[in-house]
Amino acid sequence: MKHISILILQEAVPASIVDPRYMFSAVNEFLAERGQPPAFQLQMVGLSREVPLNNGVFYVRTDALLKDVKKTDLIIIPALSANIEEALSLNKKVIPWIVKQHQAGAEVASLCVGAFLLAETGLLNGKKCSTHWLFADRFRSRFPEVTLTDGSIITEEQGLYSSGGASSYWNLLLHLIEKFTDRQMAIRASKFFAIEIDRKSQSPFAMFNGQKKHEDEPIRKAQEFIETNVTERISVEELATRFAIGRRHFERRFKKATNNTPVEYIQRVKIEAAKKHLENTRKNINEVMYEVGYTDTKAFRTVFKKITGLSPIEYKNKYNKEAVV
Template identity: 60%
Template sequence: MKHVSILIPEGHISLTNIDGTYQILSEVNSFQIAMGKPPLFAVQLVGLSKEASLRNGLFTIKPDVLIDEIEKTDLIIIPALFGEHEQSMALNQEFIPWIIQQRENGAEIASFCVGAFFLAATGLLNGKQCATHWRLANEFRAAFPDVNLVDDKIMTEENGLYTSGGAYSYLNLLLYLVEKYAGRDTAILIAKAFMIDIDKNSQSPFIIFQGQKTHNDEPIKKAQEFIETNFQEKITVDQLADMLAIGRRNLERRFKKATSNTVSEYIQRVKIEAAKKSFETDRKNISEVMYDVGYSDIKAFRTIFKKITGLSPIDYRNKYTKKVEKLEVA
C-alpha cells in the first residue's frame, strides 16, 4: 500500500485540490475492494498544526497528522498556494526540509497549479521540466530561472517529480498517477466516474497571451506596445531597432531577457491572440481572419496557429464558437 501525504499548508490554498485528490484516491480504493483486491492508497492530510484556518476563517481543516509524525511517505501532494509567494513561503517554511528529507528517502512529489512555486523553492526542480498555471509563467521564470518551465503542458514527469498546469488540470495529473499505480483500466473507470477528459495533454488552447510587461526595460515596453498596435503590418527587428535607437543585437538580447520571447515569437503570439479573439467572437472564415492579423500564407498561418494553441484554426473556432443548445425537457 502506498502512503500518500496531502499537504495542508497555512494560508490561502486550494480546497479543491485537497478534496478532489482525497475523493479520487479513495474511489480507487473502493474500486480495488470491489474487485476483491486490497486498497492501494493510505491517504493522510499532513499539516504543520492540528488545525488550519483557510480563507480568513471561512474554512477549517484538521490534518490527520503533523509532519514530525511521519517517518516515511511514498507520495507527497502539494496543492496550489495562492497569494504572495514570499508570504506563503514564510508561513510554510517548515515543510521544506521535511519534503527534501522525504525525497531523499525515495518519496515522489506532485505539485498542482501554482503549488509549483513551493516545490521549486525546495530546489528539487532545478534543471528539470515543470508546469504551472499559464497566467503566472513569467513570474515563475523570474523567480526560478534554473527550472525549465513548459507553460503549454498540462503536466510533467521527471524522475518521480510531477507538476500540473493551471486550475483543474490537476485532475489529469491525478489520472496519470492512478494509471501508473493502479493500471489503465482503473484510470478509465475513474475518468468515467468523475467525467474527466483522460486524453487532455496541453493547456495551450486555454492560454490568453497578455504580453510580458512586468519588467523595467522601458524601451522594450515601447517595442511591445508598437507591435501590439501595429501587428497587422510587417514589422522587422531593424525597424524596431531604428525606432528605439538601439543596436539590433542589443535589442534582440534585451527583448528576449525581458519577455522570454524573441521579437519574431512575440509578433507571432500577438497576431495569433488577435486571431483567437476573432474566431471567438466573429463569423469570419479562416482566410478573412488570417488577412486581418497580417498573414498572407494560409499554410504558414495554420502551422504557427497550431504551434501556439495546440489546435488548427478551424478546430479552435469550432471549440469556442459553438452555440449553446437548450436542454430538452423530458
C-alpha cells in the same frame, strides 16, 4: 500499498485538497469491487492539527502532524492562492520536511501553482516543471534555474511531478493512478470523474499577456508597438532600427526582458488577436488571417496550431457560440 501524504497548507485552494483525497479513495473502492486490496493509504498532514484556509474562513483538520510522519511514498502539494508570496511565507516551515522525505525516496507532486512551493525547495533546480499559464512569467522570474514547460499539462522528472493550471491537476492525478495501479484503473477513474484522459496541453486556454514587468524602456515600447500594430507585418530588423538598437543586441535584450524572442512575441500577439476574432465574430478564417497581418494561409495555420494546440477552425468551433450552434 502506497502511502500518500496530502499537505494541508495555509492559503491552499480547498478543492485541490479534497479532490486528490476523493480520487485516490475512489480508486480504493474500485479495487475493492474487484476483490483486490486498496492501493493507497491516505493521510492529510500539516504543521498543526487544524490549518486555516481562506484567511481563516474555515479550517481543515489534519490526520497527522509532519513530525509524526516518518516515511511516505508520495507527497501532494495543493494549489496555492493567488497571493503567492504570502502563501510561500506562511508555509515555508514545511519545506525541510518535503526535502527530507524526497531524499528518503518519496516522490512529490505539485498541483497548479503549488509548483511555486515545490520550486522553493530547490528540488526542481535544473529540472522541468509545469504550472498555471497565467503565472508563468512570475515563476520564471522567481525560479530561473527551473525549466518551465509552456502549455504542458503534466511534467515528470526524477520523482517530481507538476501539473498545469486549475482543473488540469485532475490529469496529473490520473497519471499517478495509472503509474501506481494500471491503465484500466486510470480509464475507470477518468470515466467516473468525467475527465478527458491523456490531455496533454493547456495551450487552448492560455491568454497571452506580454511580460512588461521589467526595466528596459525601449523594449517595453517595442512591445507596445507590436501590440498596437497587429495588422502590420513587422520585422525584427524594423523594430531594431526604430528603437536605434543593433539587431543582435535588440534580440538579446528582448528575450531577457520578455522571455520571448521578438519573432515569438509578434506571433503570440497576432494569434491572441486572431483568437478573439474567432471567438466573437462571424469572420471566416481567411478574413481573420488578414486582420492579424498574415497573407500565407499555411503559415498562419501552422503558427496558430503551434501556439494553441488547435487549428483555427477547431478553435472557432470550440469557442464561438454561433459556430457551435
